[in-house]
Amino acid sequence: MKFGVVTFPGSNCDYDAYAAVRHVLGEEVEFLWHKSSDLAGCDVVILPGGFAYGDYLRAGAIARFSPIMQEVVRFARSGGLVIGICNGFQVLTEAGLLPGALIRNAHLRFSCRQVYLRVEDNGSPFTLACSRGEVLKMPIAHGEGNYYHFDADLRALEDDGLVLFRYVDRRGNETPEANPNGSRRNIAGIRSTEGNVMGMMPHPERAVEPILGSADGLKLFESVRLACRKMGVVTVK
Amino acid sequence: MADSRKAIVYVRLKEGVLDPQGLTIQKALVQMGYPEFVSVRSGRFFELEIADRAANIDARIHEVCSKLLANPVIEDFKVEKMS
Numbered sequence: 001m002k003f004g005v006v007t008f009p010g011s012n013c014d015y016d017a018y019a020a021v022r023h024v025l026g027e028e029v030e031f032l033w034h035k036s037s038d039l040a041g042c043d044v045v046i047l048p049g050g051f052a053y054g055d056y057l058r059a060g061a062i063a064r065f066s067p068i069m070q071e072v073v074r075f076a077r078s079g080g081l082v083i084g085i086c087n088g089f090q091v092l093t094e095a096g097l098l099p100g101a102l103i104r105n106a107h108l109r110f111s112c113r114q115v116y117l118r119v120e121d122n123g124s125p126f127t128l129a130c131s132r133g134e135v136l137k138m139p140i141a142h143g144e145g146n147y148y149h150f151d152a153d154l155r156a157l158e159d160d161g162l163v164l165f166r167y168v169d170r171r172g173n174e175t176p177e178a179n180p181n182g183s184r185r186n187i188a189g190i191r192s193t194e195g196n197v198m199g200m201m202p203h204p205e206r207a208v209e210p211i212l213g214s215a216d217g218l219k220l221f222e223s224v225r226l227a228c229r230k231m232g233v234v235t236v237k
Numbered sequence: 238m239a240d241s242r243k244a245i246v247y248v249r250l251k252e253g254v255l256d257p258q259g260l261t262i263q264k265a266l267v268q269m270g271y272p273e274f275v276s277v278r279s280g281r282f283f284e285l286e287i288a289d290r291a292a293n294i295d296a297r298i299h300e301v302c303s304k305l306l307a308n309p310v311i312e313d314f315k316v317e318k319m320s
Contacts, residue, residue, distance in 0.1 A: 057305070057306070062305075094308065101308055103250075103254070103311065108257050150253070
């Protein structure tokens, strides 16, 4: 099994994602350059956090048109597993691979702190190793992570079970105080209708060992490995 | 309007989408002693200079607006052409 981590000009969590996969999860991983048009046979593509193309215009707006993204879109449309973390989530919404948009945090400040997430669905390839309702601790670090969608679209999103993670307090309660950025319905992460594309604002790759404050993020990487193994992909571990 | 030289594109958040920047500016206005400005919505504009011989320009402007300059999920745009 091989992960690919895309490096855009301005990505700054690409090495974190790489290290999480290679050194902690123990699977093969390769960087994918934004100008490349080759996914190098990867089974999973990660769009990492950062400020791709300086986040000029809107976060993710320019990155979406890079050569590698044309391949990522093709890969996603054919059922390939794609994970967007933070800026990667913004890129995925701009590319139309995930519904909604991420706007400026309601309080206008960049927010960098630990949050708690509740796993809303453990049937997806990204949450297989979690249990439903489980509370995970991991950090956020963003200025534009305020998930927005119109009421009718939000209802459809909820009805289709596309919400994977919600901001909660440490006991798992969905409260306004636990919402770090004003996201509608405390939404922290969603999946695509087809289920193979996932985006989240919090950083699982920064929570893969206890020394980092939490190892909960590793569960998402383990989930993806489990999903790949179920699809017949050979894994290291 | 194939002879248009410039187009101005205004992009704003759709009605109903939270505009934290506009809200903060409005609060500042109240604090500064301008309470009559009861709402502020922010946005951005782009000035496009277009080559003389460019064809099909209306459709082309519309295309770049909905593909890049605005995010149609949350934003509306308006085009003004100048010659």
